[in-house]
Amino acid sequence: MVYLRTIRLMREQFPQTNRYPFTLPSIRQLEEIEITSSVTYFVGENGSGKSTLLEAVAYQCGFHTAGGSRNHFYEVDRSEASLGDFVRLSWMPKQTNGFFLRAESFYQFASHVDELERERSTGFSAYGGRSLHEQSHGESFLSLFTNRFTGKGIYLLDEPEAALSPMRQLAFLYVMKDLVDEGAQFLIATHSPILMGFPEAKILNFDASPMEEIRYEDTEHYQLTRRFLENRDRYWVD
Structure with missing residues (x-):
């Protein structure tokens, strides 16, 4: 299911500044992204703007920009979402x-969930029956995905592979498949060639100027990983 159809940048309203992220080539030359797949990946090097744009989308969705849904309100240093006021979404x-x-801020979100549990005593029903802090990092991520995520929703994930081993990344792909079949939509910023291997996903390359769609096999993540695995000794030659 594709709920979010277009992401449009209001470049004519950009402030006259040399501050990040308004100087990024991927942002300065971007006008509109048309979303045509239930799973869309934002890929590129650190600082390319992929996480910044995803955060702006979260801001426009009304989600907590430090992590959460429309119903999560907790005191933490929220990201400024400096691009958020210059993005328009079409649904x-x-x-x-x-x-x-x-x-990067999942720890604070888990602490917020613990605080809610002390107030409401729900038995962590939406998080697998245990505090996220009482699970390993990878377990807590998968617990969130399998218990808190449901079909017919939009899920914005910023580098979810940070806590997932390769095996757990594969497990997450199966979770994604089930959720997509139930009507979920995903936008994911990632560096993981495993995660971006979801069938028929759309991959947007933020290293290109202007940003463009790219084939999975043409991504630097895939090519570099494949070259290293096939001949790792060559990378240690003096």
């Missing part, structure tokens, strides 16, 4: 159910 139909995952 068909509008989808308000969903979640924004930030790997």
